[in-house]
Amino acid sequence: MSPGGTVHFVVPEGIDDPHRPSGGNRYDRRVIDALRDRGWTVAEHHEPVRAERVIVDGLLAVRDPDAWGGAIVLLHMPFAEAYPELEDAERRLLRAARTIVTTSEWSRGWVITHHDLDPPRVIVAPPGVDPAPRATPSVGGGRLLSVGPVSRLKGHDVLVAALGQLDDLEWTCTWVGARDVDDKGADRITYTGPLPAPPYSDADLLVSASRHEAYGMAVTEALAQGVPAVVTDVGGHPEALGGGGLLLPADDPDTLAKELRRWLTDPDARADLRAAAARRRASLRSWDDTARDLEAVLR
Numbered sequence: 001m002s003p004g005g006t007v008h009f010v011v012p013e014g015i016d017d018p019h020r021p022s023g024g025n026r027y028d029r030r031v032i033d034a035l036r037d038r039g040w041t042v043a044e045h046h047e048p049v050r051a052e053r054v055i056v057d058g059l060l061a062v063r064d065p066d067a068w069g070g071a072i073v074l075l076h077m078p079f080a081e082a083y084p085e086l087e088d089a090e091r092r093l094l095r096a097a098r099t100i101v102t103t104s105e106w107s108r109g110w111v112i113t114h115h116d117l118d119p120p121r122v123i124v125a126p127p128g129v130d131p132a133p134r135a136t137p138s139v140g141g142g143r144l145l146s147v148g149p150v151s152r153l154k155g156h157d158v159l160v161a162a163l164g165q166l167d168d169l170e171w172t173c174t175w176v177g178a179r180d181v182d183d184k185g186a187d188r189i190t191y192t193g194p195l196p197a198p199p200y201s202d203a204d205l206l207v208s209a210s211r212h213e214a215y216g217m218a219v220t221e222a223l224a225q226g227v228p229a230v231v232t233d234v235g236g237h238p239e240a241l242g243g244g245g246l247l248l249p250a251d252d253p254d255t256l257a258k259e260l261r262r263w264l265t266d267p268d269a270r271a272d273l274r275a276a277a278a279r280r281r282a283s284l285r286s287w288d289d290t291a292r293d294l295e296a297v298l299r
Contacts, residue, residue: 104236128287155209244280
């Protein structure tokens, strides 16, 4: 039965700009489409609006935290965890919100504890994935992929240091994302800049050395195509990975290099991780699941 009703969704300008893709923008667009498919009328805005049901992207709301009292705040990440200078703004925003929606259980726990929030006011609506065919792996597994801004936050320096220990092996690495640092590092990394759709189908392994991660949509997007992932054990990464690869400590290029060497030189290790990715692929959520989670606070 159709839920009906109107939802006012405040999203960043350029949400559909192919030159500025982001996990938050993809989440917003997919969940808006899923809510419409489920019978909701969704009006999109870029400025504050007063209505019965207002969802605002937290990236916008944290810039003007006093303008959103009574709104549902969609917090793609706990900004204060990665950017301490936003702590006061984030706390004011969340304490005035009607409901807070996080994208992982880890984020929910962090904001409840850090900002002393009433737990029933904070729910979780993890991202879904779009169905995709399974990627065809290469023989040697040497096509590595990293997705996200080329920055210290995403562990660019750690991945470069790890790959620098693998010069004796055959591999390529493609990094998809805007560059926030000047030093490209390893010569064998290809930097594509932002792309509307990362080339998961041309990858053997997703690698993330990120220091902060609220969830990790790139992880589930790779797993949707059967591509395993080696990621840091930070934030919501374990929830996204769900056993579909390896969790490694952050800020540890030596351990990352060791596991990448094993992947590149041991066919059995590759087979094990691919089997784990296939199992996780079968349990991934859809965007309809995410919309259902949001409906709990819209009724």
